Amino acid sequence: MAWHRLMFAVGAISVFAVIVRFIYRGYQQRRFYRNLLARRHNLDGIFYLDLWPIGPPSVILTRPELCDQPAIIKCAVRHPVADDTLTPVVGHGGIANSNGPLWKKSHTTLLPAFSWANIRSLASLMAEECMPFRNLLDKLSETGEVFSLEDVAAKLVFDIIFRIIFNFPLKAQTDGSQDLDDLRELMAFAESQSDPAVMLNPFARLKIWWRRKRIYKQLDISMTRKIRERFVALPQDESISSRRSAQSILDLMLREHLPTPSEASKERPNARNLSEVDEAVILSNIKNLLVGGHGTTTDTICFSFMLLSEAPAVVETMLQEHRDIQGPTLTAS
Known part of the structure; x- marks a missing residue:
């Protein structure tokens, strides 16, 4: 009985050695929870993992229908680990690492960009950006060069x-x-936080902190310059008269900070300048979108x-469908 009380006091710390061993070998954390812990201990769908005093406690969900509960049906607050991981990359106030009114504001601002109507309108843009990708793959397939x-x-x-x-x-491609x-x-620096070789080495952490x-700062300067340039140009763009006519996600985020017609008619150019707080939230949301789409979509393409x-x-079946519907050549389609 005394032994069981001791084990309860230290939580699931005995699992930490197993976690370190598998993650250090490059084993993905989510696969570790699903494949190793859940199956080894016959944990069905949901279980509690307490790593005190090494790490924070977590509720692990391994079934899709359960994952809907905190993410869609009743939105739960973000886990502190999400903020610790994302903030060094995207900053504070973004939709992926904020809660409460700030999250709702970001959600309302970004929602029109993810409507089906807007997504369908982007099909030609995506196809245009895929052309350099296609040309590069054609070139690499001809040369037989090994590439990432x-x-x-x-x-x-x-x-x-x-x-x-x-x-x-x-034109990054x-x-x-x-x-x-x-x-x-x-992102590589953020992922290295779970590497024991970094966690246990203060010199490695200091080097990463300085470089990060x-x-x-370099990335923030570049993105902030683009935000400010668009904020200055937006009032002169007569085609942007409503949310539906906005040409980009940045336009949607900036429109609410533009002067109203009455303010503009009174020649008050600074009536609704972009504050430092608003600029920081917009910057964080932009980096959230770049990070969020970058990792998951890249992995999906590679896996496909x-x-x-x-x-x-x-x-061959896919290619035949393309030939039947769009024509035998790219020029014909």
């Missing part, structure tokens, strides 16, 4: 998301992008190519 599909797909996704946000092409390099480096601080490489019959 993740790096190539990341540039494609970044080009698409960047253009949807700012409404002008970045053809010209490269310092913004993309900075963002990926910040410089990269974070991997699956299709093992199913040539499925690939």
Whole structure:
């Protein structure tokens, strides 16, 4: 009985050694919870993991229908780990790491951008950005050069998301992008927080902290400049008269901060300037979108190519459908 009381006092700390062993080998954390812990201990769908004093307690959900509960049916507050992981990359106040009124404000601002009507209108834009991706894959397939599909797909996704946000092409696939390099480096730093080699090495943590601080500032300066330039140009754009006519996600976020017609008629150009707080929230939401779409979509593209490489019959069926509907060549379609 005394032994059981002692085990209850230290929570599930005995599991930590197993976590370190598997995650250190590159085993994905979510797969660890689902495949190892849940199956080993016969935990069905939901269980509580207490790693005190090493880490924060967590409720682990492993079934999709249960995941809907805190995310859709009744939105729960963000776990502190989400803020600890995302804030060094995207800053404070973004939709992925905020709660309460601030989250609702970001949600209301971004909601029109994710409507089905708006998403359908972006199909041609996505197709246009996919052309450099297609040309590069054609070239690499001809030369037989070994390459990282993740790096190539990341540039494609970044080009698409960047253009949807700012409404002008970045051309990361053809010209490269310092913004993309900075963002990926910040994400790598965030992921390294769970690496025991970094967690237990103060010199490694100090080196990452110093490098991250410089990269974070560099990315913020670049993104803030784009926000301010668009905020100045937006009042002169007569086509942006409503939310429906907004040309980008950034336009949607900036419109509510523009002077009203009465303020503009009184020649009060500074009537509703973009405050530092509003600018920081907009900047954080932009980086949230870039990070959120970047990782998940890039992984999905890579996984799709991997699956299709093992199913040539499925690939041929897809190609035949394209030929039947769109024509035998790209020019014809």
